[in-house]
Amino acid sequence: MxxxxxxxxxxxxxxxxxxxxxxxxxxxxxxxAAPGTSIPRVLAVEPAVPGLALVVIEGGTRLRLDNHTGETVAVLPPPDSPRGQEPLVPTGSSAAWADSRLAGAPAAPPRDGTSAWLVPLLVGDQQVVVHGDRTWPxxxxxxxxxxxxxxxxxxxxxxxxxxxxxxxxxxxxxxxxxxxxxxxxxxxxxxxxxxxxxxxxxxxxxxxxxxxxxxxxxxxxxxxxxxxxxxxxxxxxxxxxxxxxxxxxxxxxxxxxxxxxxxxxxxxxxxxxxxxxxxxxxxxxxxxxxxxxxxxxxxxxxxxxxxxxxxxx
CATH class of the missing domain: 1.20.1250 (Growth Hormone; Chain: A;)
Structure with missing residues (x-):
């Protein structure tokens, strides 16, 4: 050949x-879904919990929680709201969901250029809050x-x-x-x-x-x-x-x-x-x-x- x-x-x-x-x-x-013109980002977890990670995925349409804390993690719903798609994540597992607190972003950024959000968690018996914002690249x-x-x-x-x-x-x-x-x-x-x-x-x-x-x-x-x-x-x-x-x-x-x-x-x-x-x-x-x-x-x-x-x- x-x-x-x-x-x-x-x-x-x-x-x-x-x-x-x-x-x-x-x-x-x-x-x-195709990404839009803005994207959320995770800024801090307070108090910090070793083994807990929250990641913005799929162009900002959903969140993923990776749980290696040794405890079950519950994503709490918004105040005065019944539990919807918020997951209950056993240790050693991950879960992804669309959170309403990140949805409904305005078409244009606010005057300060960001839009804040927070998601409360329950890690075992400990109250934890994930702080984030939304940016318009x-x-x-x-x-x-x-x-x-x-x-x-x-x-x-x-x-x-x-x-x-x-x-x-x-x-x-x-x-x-x-x-x-x-x-x-x-x-x-x-x-x-x-x-x-x-x-x-x-x-x-x-x-x-x-x-x-x-x-x-x-x-x-x-x-x-x-x-x-x-x-x-x-x-x-x-x-x-x-x-x-x-x-x-x-x-x-x-x-x-x-x-x-x-x-x-x-x-x-x-x-x-x-x-x-x-x-x-x-x-x-x-x-x-x-x-x-x-x-x-x-x-x-x-x-x-x-x-x-x-x-x-």
């Missing part, structure tokens, strides 16, 4: 997952994020085209392996940050479930880097497959370039940056694969011209 056939097989593997990858990306966030400027994404794609393709022209022993081929590490690493970071705001605490299983078929691009990326550094003919094409799949499962998250609030556990700009690297670098790696296929494809056979009577004479 020649290099062109092996490269074609690698690209075909990525392209076969296009419909499934798009479906995974479209389902990002687990079907929760400034909407991002979409054009710079899109510009950097396009630049990442073009820059990656420039390296890939040079690697295709100069061969697998070139410095450019090593650079393609480095870009693959960046793309896969950005995708891993993107998935971990997204898993922090799900209705279950982050764990290896939760992260892998959140990644879905994106786990395959992690494996392809590692394999592609190893093959490329070993100067194997299939290395750049395998890197291209990894980048293509990473871009496919992340492409719908470019909507974050236009949204002020994202379903991400760390800084929202970090989420946008990982999307830039994954989508931009992934598209560039896909184009790299096309360049590799073009450079390694065998020359077309030219049919011999039949001899005429005059040629024989």
């Amino acid at each position: 020649g290099p062109a056939v092996r490269g074609a097989a690698g690209l075909l593997l990525a392209l076969l997952f296009l419909p499934l990858g798009a479906g995974v990306a479209a389902a990002h966030g687990g079907g929760a 400034a909407p991002p400027l979409a054009v710079p994020w899109w510009s950097v994404t396009v630049a990442a794609a073009l820059g990656t393709f420039s390296l890939g085209a040079a690697a295709a022209e100069r061969g697998r022993h070139s410095t450019a081929a090593t650079a393609v392996a480095g870009v693959t590490v960046l793309v896969v690493g950005a995708h891993v970071l993107h998935v971990i940050g997204s898993s922090l705001v799900l209705d279950r605490p982050a764990s290896v299983g939760v992260v892998l479930a959140a990644a879905g078929i994106g786990v395959l691009c992690w494996a392809l990326g590692g394999l592609g880097v190893a093959l490329t550094l070993a100067r194997h003919p299939m290395g750049p094409a395998t890197c291209a497959s990894a980048g293509t799949l990473a871009a496919l499962v992340t492409v719908f998250d470019v909507a974050g370039f236009h949204s002020a609030v994202l379903t991400f556990g760390w800084a929202f700009d970090l989420d946008r940056a990982t999307t830039v690297v994954t989508v931009g670098g992934g598209v560039g790696l896909f184009l790299t694969g096309c360049a590799v296929l073009s450079a390694t494809a065998p020359a077309p056979l030219v049919a011999a011209k039949p001899l005429s009577g005059n040629d024989v004479a």
Whole structure:
């Protein structure tokens, strides 16, 4: 099997997952309501209780309580209200719910820029109050994020085209392996940050479930880097497959370039940056694969011209 056939097989593997990858990306966030223009945040737990954590999840639509206190934790309802969806959380468990005290945010921030809220808890027999507020992050400027994404794609393709022209022993081929590490690493970071705001605490299983078929691009990326550094003919094409799949499962998250609030556990700009690297670098790696296929494809056979009577004479 020649290099062109092996490269074609690698690209075909990525392209076969296009419909499934798009479906995974479209389902990002687990079907929760789309984030709005503001988000609650937890400021303090008074008094502090070791092992108790309250997390804003799913873009601010719900809260998650993680209980490792050794006591059962009850979320108390608003004053003069019957118990509704407020959970009773045994020790060692977690629970997520939509709290009415965080709902009904105004469309615009108050004059001081924040809106306070509190949620009372009962940890065993101890009264505890969770204090929080609501903030309105400034909407991002979409054009710079899109510009950097396009630049990442073009820059990656420039390296890939040079690697295709100069061969697998070139410095450019090593650079393609480095870009693959960046793309896969950005995708891993993107998935971990997204898993922090799900209705279950982050764990290896939760992260892998959140990644879905994106786990395959992690494996392809590692394999592609190893093959490329070993100067194997299939290395750049395998890197291209990894980048293509990473871009496919992340492409719908470019909507974050236009949204002020994202379903991400760390800084929202970090989420946008990982999307830039994954989508931009992934598209560039896909184009790299096309360049590799073009450079390694065998020359077309030219049919011999039949001899005429005059040629024989």
